[in-house]
Amino acid sequence: MPEDPLRRETPVPQRRHLGAAAVLTLTLPLALAACGGGGSGEDAFEADPDALQIYSSQHRNVTEAWAQAFTDETGIKTQVREGQDASMGHMIVEEGDASPADVFLTENSPAMTIVERAGLLAPVDQETVAQVGDGMAPSSGQWTAIAARSTVLVYNTDLISEDELPTSIMDLAEPEWAGRWGAAPGGADFQAIVAGMLSDQGEQETQAWLDALADNAEVYQNNIATMQAVNAGEVPVGIMYHYYWYRDQAGDKEGSANTKLHYFGNQDPGAFVSLSAGGVLASSDMADKAQQFLSYVTSSEGQQVLVDSGSMEYAVGTGVESDPALPPLTSLDAPPVDPFTLNSDDVVTMMTDAGIL
Numbered sequence: 001m002p003e004d005p006l007r008r009e010t011p012v013p014q015r016r017h018l019g020a021a022a023v024l025t026l027t028l029p030l031a032l033a034a035c036g037g038g039g040s041g042e043d044a045f046e047a048d049p050d051a052l053q054i055y056s057s058q059h060r061n062v063t064e065a066w067a068q069a070f071t072d073e074t075g076i077k078t079q080v081r082e083g084q085d086a087s088m089g090h091m092i093v094e095e096g097d098a099s100p101a102d103v104f105l106t107e108n109s110p111a112m113t114i115v116e117r118a119g120l121l122a123p124v125d126q127e128t129v130a131q132v133g134d135g136m137a138p139s140s141g142q143w144t145a146i147a148a149r150s151t152v153l154v155y156n157t158d159l160i161s162e163d164e165l166p167t168s169i170m171d172l173a174e175p176e177w178a179g180r181w182g183a184a185p186g187g188a189d190f191q192a193i194v195a196g197m198l199s200d201q202g203e204q205e206t207q208a209w210l211d212a213l214a215d216n217a218e219v220y221q222n223n224i225a226t227m228q229a230v231n232a233g234e235v236p237v238g239i240m241y242h243y244y245w246y247r248d249q250a251g252d253k254e255g256s257a258n259t260k261l262h263y264f265g266n267q268d269p270g271a272f273v274s275l276s277a278g279g280v281l282a283s284s285d286m287a288d289k290a291q292q293f294l295s296y297v298t299s300s301e302g303q304q305v306l307v308d309s310g311s312m313e314y315a316v317g318t319g320v321e322s323d324p325a326l327p328p329l330t331s332l333d334a335p336p337v338d339p340f341t342l343n344s345d346d347v348v349t350m351m352t353d354a355g356i357l
């Protein structure tokens with residue numbers, strides 16, 4: 001292994017002018033990576049006691065851009081341990097009060113609720129919560145959104161016209177869609193969508209939809225593979241998150257040139273907006289620095305780092321504009337799902353029952 005992916009210390013800059021702009025230039029090529037890096041070689045991890053420990057299942061390039069910009073700004077050393085949403089959430093719970101983690105950043109909110117339910121989070125500073133928009137932090141005050149992402153349907157314009165598209169994500173369970181849609185049910189991204197569906201539609205409807213998925217859908221490894229399959233004409237439509245498509249469109253369009261996005265809107269479960277979450281561990285021995293980091297991530301400066309990273313996720317900081325290519329977050333007409341009680345463990349059980357996992 002050329003490099004331990006789980007051991008990534010952010011260098012403290014010797015010169016202040018080696019700032020965020022230079023770092024972002026270096027990290028941009030990573031912007032096309034799919035979510036959920038790391039995950040192997042966890043035994044090799046050694047926490048540097050002098051560094052703020054950031055456990056992260058957000059995308060590597062985004063987390064590293066935040067960590068580097070924060071270090072540039074404050075001189076505080078950081079170390080990022082990467083993993084995947086549910087496994088990292090459960091790892092923190094297993095580590096309990098002995099966890100080296102000071103901060104946890106997730107790709108989707110269900111991973112944070114795993115840690116919150118275990119009582120391992122410290123209340124987020126009020127000033128930090130005040131920096132994000134309405135509905136972007138739970139009433140418990142235990143964590144905050146750090147980015148947002150929309151569920152979309154990607155479709156191949158050569159294979160299907162706009163008026164033939166389903167009006168609801170629930171329609172994909174109908175026999176007419178058998179073998180005609182793609183999804184990546186193995187990932188935390190998709191499981192967050194199903195957690196939203198479970199909250200919105202209840203257990204019976206969601207289980208029936210999952211059973212139909214098991215019978216009807218073409219299964220792909222991740223969002224990018226789903227998009228590429230639709231682009232290549234393997235299936236006319238696929239479920240994914242918006243930002244992978246916008247990244248491809250901003251680049252060479254190799255995986256999306258034959259496609260467009262359909263937004264379900266109408267508060268449909270297919271218009272679910274997932275929140276990436278940030279929290280501070282109650283057991284942190286650097287609580288002030290951990291709170292300072294979360295404050296930075298949600299500040300207008302930190303949210304601009306997110307936008308400039310090319311991730312194409314939505315900024316959640318008040319007053320920060322997301323990439324102009326994106327339809328405004330407020331225009332998406334997302335379902336009235338409480339993102340703060342979503343349960344991915346129940347979803348995994350239901351997907352296992354349906355024979356998907």
Ligand SMILES: [Fe+2]
Binds near residue numbers: 034035036059107189
């Ligand atoms: Fe992702």
